[in-house]
Amino acid sequence: MRNNTKKWSERFSEPTSEIVKRYTASVNFDKRLAIVDIQGSLAHAEMLKKQKIISSVDLKAITKGLNQIKKEVITQKFQWSIELEDVHLNIEKRLIDIVGEPGKKLHTGRSRNDQVATDMRLYLRDVVDQVIEQIKNLQKSILTLAEEHIMTIMPGMTHLQVAQPISFAHHLHAYFEMLERDKSRFQDARKRINILPLGAAALAGTSYPIDRKFVAKLLKFDGVMENSIDAVSDRDFLIEFNAAASLLMTHLSRWSEELIMWSSPFFNFVEISDSFCTGSSIMPQKKNPDVPELVRGKVSRVNGHLLSLLTLMKGQPLAYNKDNQEDKEPIFDVVDTLSDTLNIFPEMIVGLKINKKEMELATLKGYATATDLADYLVKKGMPFREAHGVVAKAVKYAINHECDLSELELNTLQKFSKLVDKDVFYCLTLKGSIQSRRHVGGTAFITVKNALKKARLKLK
Secondary structure, three states, rough: OOOOOOOOHHHHHOOOOOHHHHHHOOHHHHHHHHHHHHHHHHHHHHHHHHOOOOOOHHHHHHHHHHHHHHHHHOOOOOOOHHHHHHHHHHHHHHHHHOOOOOHHHHHOOHHHHHHHOOOHHHHHHHHHHHHHHHHHHHHHHHHHHHHHHHHHOOEEEEEEEEEEEEEEEHHHHHHHHHHHHHHHHHHHHHHOOOOOOOOOOOOOOOOOOOHHHHHHHHHOOEOOOHHHHHHHHHHHHHHHHHHEEEEEEHHHHHHHHHHHHHHOOOOOOEEEEHHEEEEOOOEEEEEEEEOHHHHHHHHHHHHHHHHHHHHHOOOOOOOOOHHHHHHHHHHHHHHHHHHHHHHHHHHHHHOEEEHHHHHHHHHHHOOOOHHOOHHHHHHHHHHHHHHHHHHHHHHHHHHHHOHHHOOHHHHHHHHOOOOOOOHHHHHOOOHHHHHOOOOOOOOOHHHHHHHHHHHHHHHH
């Protein structure tokens, strides 16, 4: 007699080959869903008893057995078997071993199709809550650093060229705002994650008198999915999570690129703590910014998984297909990559040493107050396009004489325009330029200070 280890094997006259077992099994990676799988099963069992589909005795036995399995999983004493294919069948087999006949009744009114969809939503809901807290923690680190450097001047850049002087805190606040959008995306995605698919069974629902809303309440879902076919086949919530993760990692990658540049001797704006760097096996002087380089690299994995999930779903007919087994490894890797990155980034930011002097010197090298001179002329009555041309000539003159605009004599500046007077020199200083931008969102010191106060309130 064949050894029927599969729950569906009575339909088949030949055993599954060993290579197919390995190829189709998911237990090696979906076992990380064990705790949420048990959580969903406990709620399902309570509903079955409430609806008098199973007895109180059955519920008591099932509950006791599932709690024992939960302890075994947590203490890593649970014995996983590839023969049982996935996390669901492994837990079900162990439950039957522990409690006997009642364990065979647990799967009444459900399918692995709606079971795994529920598990993934329970799992991802917890992940999203964790990610939101990690984002907040990183935002706090940004604000702590920014509050120390409101008066620190650095070159604001476009095209990687010196553009205008800005407060370093203003630059840091830009990343706070990016993360604020990231946080809101995860918060919004959570609403669509937190809808219960359980009760859809294989695809058409079940003939048993189940109470889906009761299960939703037990599991703290906001509602139930209204169409059983959509309930088992939808993976939008995974793609949406991955998309939000890709944007977040992209923001951290951009910041990492700046940290890599800033820590080089060509910039020398910051020094990254030794604990986040490594040396060279051949060049003893090297201090390599490994952590930001890896963040910059790991975003490619997260983005790749997004494309993988989109491709996975694009050709599937309704309803559930085995293809969907391939959704888990990408998502698990995205979760691990995102979590590790969000854990390490705040510590790296707090440990940065800021070279204020080098930042300010760099700002002076690129004629960063040229726009301020143009604005000065406009305020004196000159049309902006004409002022733009006048200042361009003044900059060219300063370049040829290897000096800054602020170093030119008054009579020299007046050769370019008679509108120039001695009050021009304040607007040509770095602080004068910064202080002139007092509108909301500007880089004036007082404006930045107020923006950071407002940002702190967002985290409460």
